[in-house]
Amino acid sequence: MTAELLLAKAHYPVTALGPGVRAGIWTQGCTLHCNGCLSRDTWAADPGKAVPVEAVLGWLESLPGPVDGVTISGGEPFQQPEALHALVRGIRAWRESRPDDAVPLDILVYSGYVYSRLSRSTEAREILDMCDAVIAGPYVERLNPEGRHARSGSLLWKGSANQRVVPLSPLGRDRYATPAGKTEQAAGPRMQVSVDEGPEGRRVYYIGIPRRGDMEHLTTTLERAGVRAGDVSWRP
Ligand code: SF4
Secondary structure, eight states: OOOEEEEEEEEEEEOSSSSSSEEEEEEOOOSOOOTTOSOGGGOSOOGGGEEEHHHHHHHHHTOOSOOSEEEEESSOGGGSHHHHHHHHHHHHHHHHHSOTTSOOOEEEEEESSOHHHHHHOHHHHHHHTTOSEEEESOOOGGGSOBGGGOOTTSSTTOSSTTOEEEEOSHHHHHHHSOOTTOOTTTTOOSEEEEEEEETTEEEEEEEEOOOBTHHHHHHHHHHHTTOOOOSOTTOO
């Protein structure tokens, strides 16, 4: 039977969550409830969000432009181990079917679990063995510097300083193990915005790693410009 994934969102191009031009896949459902989480809309394991993994893979294969990597975030991807395993296995198969001269495609996964916990689980280890890098650990708000005080390059693609970037393959080591000299600016924008029209109306999504206070600052700026933010994912 085809595995089903609870999917919050898929987006292309993503340039703020890993190097290069990427496809982003956000899983739905997270029970970790980190204080200050900016993606509270992904917490509920809503069965209405289930899609076949094959459909996500079909979307990836249909992307029009270059894909340097796939970023899987959440929600908590490892709370859906069967679907995550099928997804990562499918991405690897697609990667191997690409022409030899295509830019190598890396698989980066985010998790709110610390790496030592993930690597103790046989199920999670099998998934990690197919990925190129994991950014592991819960979001800790006080370890995310305020936007105006954030030093360039201090956190790169991490949400807070406690999180660990763990390369898992030679490609992962090449792209994720050498932060020295790489600044956040050089690595691409810190945040991007996408607007989706759906059955529930127009929704604006931010993609990337805001620094502490950035979202409140954005809301205030929008309100000053006459745009009401309405329901937002970063407040209870
Ligand atoms: S930061 Fe990530 S792991 Fe933590 S509650 Fe939010 S979605 Fe879950």
